[in-house]
Amino acid sequence: xxxxxxxxxxxxxxxxxxxxxxxxxxxxxxxxxxxxxxxxxxxxxxxxxxxxxxxxxxxxxxxxxxxxxxxxxxxxxxxx
Amino acid sequence: xxxxxxxxxxxxxxxxxxxxxxxxxxxxxxxxxxxxxxxxxxxxxxxxxxxxxxxxxxxxxxxxxxxxxxxxxxxxxxxxxxxxxxxxxxxxxxxxxxxxxxxxxxxxxxxxxxxxxxxxxxxxxxxxxxxxxxxxxxxxxxxxxxxxxxxxxxxxxxxxxxxxxxxxxxxxxxxxxxxxxxxxxxxxxxxxxxxxxxxxxxxxxxxxxxxxxxxxxxxxxxxxxxxxxxxxxxxxxxxxxxxxxxxxxxxxxxxxxxxxxxxxxxxxxxxxxxxxxxxxxxxxxxxxxxxxxxxxxxxxxxxxxxxxxxxxxxxxxxxxxxxxxxxxxxxxxxxxxxxxxxxxxxxxxxxxxxxxxxxxxxxxxxxxxxxxxxxxxxxxxxxxxxxxxxxxxxxxxxxxxxxxxxxxxxxxxxxxxxxxxxxxxxxxxxxxxxxxxxxxxxxxxxxxxxxxxxxxxxxxxxxxxxxxxxxxxxxxxxxxxxxxxxxxxxxxxxxxxxxxxxxxxxxxxxxxxxxxxxxxxxxxxxxxxxxxxxxxxxxxxxxxx
Numbered sequence: 001x002x003x004x005x006x007x008x009x010x011x012x013x014x015x016x017x018x019x020x021x022x023x024x025x026x027x028x029x030x031x032x033x034x035x036x037x038x039x040x041x042x043x044x045x046x047x048x049x050x051x052x053x054x055x056x057x058x059x060x061x062x063x064x065x066x067x068x069x070x071x072x073x074x075x076x077x078x079x080x
Numbered sequence: 081x082x083x084x085x086x087x088x089x090x091x092x093x094x095x096x097x098x099x100x101x102x103x104x105x106x107x108x109x110x111x112x113x114x115x116x117x118x119x120x121x122x123x124x125x126x127x128x129x130x131x132x133x134x135x136x137x138x139x140x141x142x143x144x145x146x147x148x149x150x151x152x153x154x155x156x157x158x159x160x161x162x163x164x165x166x167x168x169x170x171x172x173x174x175x176x177x178x179x180x181x182x183x184x185x186x187x188x189x190x191x192x193x194x195x196x197x198x199x200x201x202x203x204x205x206x207x208x209x210x211x212x213x214x215x216x217x218x219x220x221x222x223x224x225x226x227x228x229x230x231x232x233x234x235x236x237x238x239x240x241x242x243x244x245x246x247x248x249x250x251x252x253x254x255x256x257x258x259x260x261x262x263x264x265x266x267x268x269x270x271x272x273x274x275x276x277x278x279x280x281x282x283x284x285x286x287x288x289x290x291x292x293x294x295x296x297x298x299x300x301x302x303x304x305x306x307x308x309x310x311x312x313x314x315x316x317x318x319x320x321x322x323x324x325x326x327x328x329x330x331x332x333x334x335x336x337x338x339x340x341x342x343x344x345x346x347x348x349x350x351x352x353x354x355x356x357x358x359x360x361x362x363x364x365x366x367x368x369x370x371x372x373x374x375x376x377x378x379x380x381x382x383x384x385x386x387x388x389x390x391x392x393x394x395x396x397x398x399x400x401x402x403x404x405x406x407x408x409x410x411x412x413x414x415x416x417x418x419x420x421x422x423x424x425x426x427x428x429x430x431x432x433x434x435x436x437x438x439x440x441x442x443x444x445x446x447x448x449x450x451x452x453x454x455x456x457x458x459x460x461x462x463x464x465x466x467x468x469x470x471x472x473x474x475x476x477x478x479x480x481x482x483x484x485x486x487x488x489x490x491x492x493x494x495x496x497x498x499x500x501x502x503x504x505x506x507x508x509x510x511x512x513x514x515x516x517x518x519x520x521x522x523x524x525x526x527x528x529x530x531x532x533x534x535x536x537x538x539x540x541x542x543x544x545x546x547x548x549x550x551x552x553x554x555x556x557x558x559x560x561x562x563x564x565x566x567x568x569x570x571x572x573x574x575x576x577x578x579x580x581x582x583x584x585x586x587x588x589x590x591x592x593x594x595x596x597x598x599x600x601x602x603x604x605x606x607x608x609x610x611x612x613x614x615x616x617x618x619x620x621x622x623x624x625x
Contacts, residue, residue: 005522009084016087043111043247048083050243050253054414059246 002076009052010075014068017045031066042066053080081257086118088466093117099125101150101267106137106159108248115260122261123268134248138162141189151196152266154259155231156203156239156250157222160186164205166241167248174208179218187225197266198231201250201259203239232266232425234259235417258418275405275426276383278320279370282331282338282359283549284389285409286310286317286351290549292333292493292581296340301349309416313409314350316420321355323429324436326377326443328358330369332552333493334583335361357443363584365457366393367400376447385426391467391525392460392553400458411526464554464619467523471559471620476516476533481506484518484533491546494557494588497599498579501544506535513538519560521551532560540572541601549584555616557588562613563622565606573601 002010014026019036031037037045046062049055049071055078057065065071081089099120103109109131120127130149132140137159145151158165160183163174190196202223209215227233238259240252251259283290288306289299300307301314321327331338338361342353353359357377360369366388374381381403388394389409398406405426410419429436476484481503489500510516519532531551535544547557564571576589577599586596592609593602 005527013083016083039247040110043108043243043249044114046243046246047111047249047253047256050240051082051256052084052253054254056240056252056254057242059242062242062246 002072002080006053006075006080007072010049010068010072013045013048013052014071017041017048026068029068037066049075053078055080081115081118081261083114083253083257086114086257086260089118089121090114093121093126096121096124096126098128099123099264099267100128100130101152102130102132103152103154103263103267104132104137104140105154105250106135106156106165107244107250108134111247111249112251112256112260112263115257116264118257119261119264120267123264125264125268127264138186141186141193145193145195147195150267151193152263153190153196153198154250154263155198155200155226157205157219160222160225161205161218164208166203166206166244170206171208176209176214176218179208180221183222183225187229190229198226198229199234199259199262199266200226200231201234201239202226202236203244203250204236204241232262234262235421237417254414273383274428275325275385276379277326277328277373277377277385278317278423278427279328279330279373279384279386280317281366281388281390281393281409282329282333285387286314286329287341287349291341292337293490293549299341301341309410309413311350312416312420316424318350318355320424320427321351321440322437323427323432324439325427326379326439327351327356328360328373329356330360330366332363332366332549332584333361334581335359337361337581354444355440357440358447363587365396365400367397367404367457370397370401370404373447377443378446385423387423390550390553392463395463396457396460396553399460399463460553461615461619467525467554469521469523469554469556469620470623471556472520472522472623472625473560473563474518474520474530474625476518477510477514481516481518483530484516484535487518487530487533487546487548488535488544491548492579492581493549493584494547494552495579495582495585496542496545496589497575497577498582499544499575499577501535509535509537509543514543517560517564519556521554521556523554532556534560534564536564536571537575540569542571542574542604545574545585552584555619558592558613558616559620559622561592562610562617565604565609570606571604572606573603576600576602 011026015024018034018041020026046057050057053075065074116129117127161179163171163179205215205219207215238251238255243252244250280286287299287301287310291299301310303311317327338359341349358373370384374384381401384404386397386404386406387409394406394408397404407422410416485503485506515536517534518530520530521528528551531548533546534542537543574589578586589602590596593604
């Protein structure tokens with residue numbers, strides 16, 4: 001189960017890398033629905049998650065992590 | 081520096097002189113932007129970075145350098161040997177001599193750009209040769225070429241194959257901040273003057289453990305178990321001292337306590353007392369001790385490096401003495417190699433003279449009689465606010481009180497009276513109407529666990545108040561007391577006694593209750609404490625489950 005602190009960090013990262021407003025609810029965001037979620041933003045998002053949660057994300061996973069729920073689930077499976 | 085920290089640095093940056101440079105690498109450079117801006121902001125500079133288009137480094141290298149542009153190259157093995165680029169897969173066959181020749185030719189092109197600042201990331205190579213040993217030798221030869229050009233070597237772990245294949249960015253998220261720091265440092269100008277003095281913390285830096293709490297036998301600095309990292313760090317310090325670096329130590333402790341491990345009878349440390357020009361122990365601001373040390377040594381503060389594991393201490397010295405280079409001792413083994421590399425790179429010595437070897441003895445004579453002073457340090461309010469501290473206060477009169485009782489019985493420094501209490505004694509106090517509180521602390525540096533315990537007798541006297549010294553300087557004790565006196569039936573006094581180790585508590589008590597006159601019950605004025613320390617309470621998000 002992800003801690004509140006980790007979840008809060010993850011949401012802050014998603015908002016910042018996708019340039020969403022500070023009060024945006026990001027818990028349901030998905031790549032096709034967010035214009036700013038382009039390939040460069042995705043790279044920044046993956047790097048930020050790796051750095052913040054000390055994980056190394058494989059290329060196959062990077063391609064799959066295109067929604068907040070998927071990222072959250074991925075991190076939970078890695079004990080974050 | 082991770083993403084959120086970089087964001088905070090950039091958003092809080094007030095502006096400064098521009099730091100303009102071309103950042104050249106053969107992969108994708110754009111993900112570095114935020115981290116480069118943050119690293120420059122940390123130096124008071126506004127990064128103005130230009131990149132090469134993707135995969136154009138080889139062409140750019142063949143053009144003449146613009147003498148007005150600062151160039152920083154982050155080089156990878158395949159910048160010398162394109163066949164070794166992972167993104168091209170594994171070649172069916174390679175001509176070893178042709179590879180070597182092309183690498184040498186590329187090195188010649190770099191040699192024509194003497195003003196370029198080079199960083200080399202020795203990423204692993206794909207299997208190029210039938211004989212693996214030849215591949216390893218080739219990788220080493222590329223590294224030698226880069227070093228021969230004056231490149232600074234980065235840790236190979238910084239390379240992330242997954243990210244490189246996915247996006248072309250060769251550095252992973254756990255390293256990108258550190259690599260950006262190295263890039264900005266390279267862009268910032270000529271290599272800085274070597275530092276002269278390394279001031280190190282002791283607990284959990286020179287050794288593992290808290291000596292005042294666990295005693296000399298409880299600390300570890302041997303090449304095994306928890307002491308291994310500290311053994312390696314001591315090894316580096318010993319080498320630096322031999323090369324002429326002046327070592328000093330500052331610690332929040334009593335002088336006699338911290339000296340014990342250095343004495344030959346202890347025999348467990350690589351470093352001896354005489355390896356240091358001063359070992360300063362006390363409970364006042366570390367910045368004040370360092371400033372005084374600099375004056376006594378007649379050395380500029382910009383020649384000092386300070387190493388500490390506690391982010392609050394690092395912040396205090398950084399704020400009070402911005403010229404001092406502060407380096408955080410890593411919390412985990414993963415950070416050790418980069419930390420040692422950073423420290424070693426601050427003290428480069430191309431040759432060692434007899435004077436270098438005698439420097440410590442010379443400065444020790446200059447510092448005879450040096451004692452810790454009691455000057456104030458930096459105002460940490462803003463830093464503490466930024467820590468986003470959460471203090472959760474638990475009523476331990478009900479339920480599990482094991483950690484609270486443990487704290488009462490193992491804490492030496494921040495301890496009201498040094499009294500040890502069994503669980504039965506605590507229960508008897510509670511059965512008679514007493515109260516027991518515990519407090520846990522978390523902040524953006526992590527979860528510190530249960531760090532405070534307070535037992536209040538039925539008559540309102542605080543019988544026990546202890547706090548882990550790991551969280552000194554965060555104003556937890558003041559905030560807790562201000563909270564406590566605002567509760568129904570506030571406490572009326574402290575059962576105070578001086579011990580050989582509780583000087584930090586004495587300092588606290590003097591501030592909340594005025595001058596102390598011997599042992600006994602020290603009266604507490606709740607209204608005064610609440611008013612005086614309301615600002616400390618405001619530093620925390622307070623919770624009561």
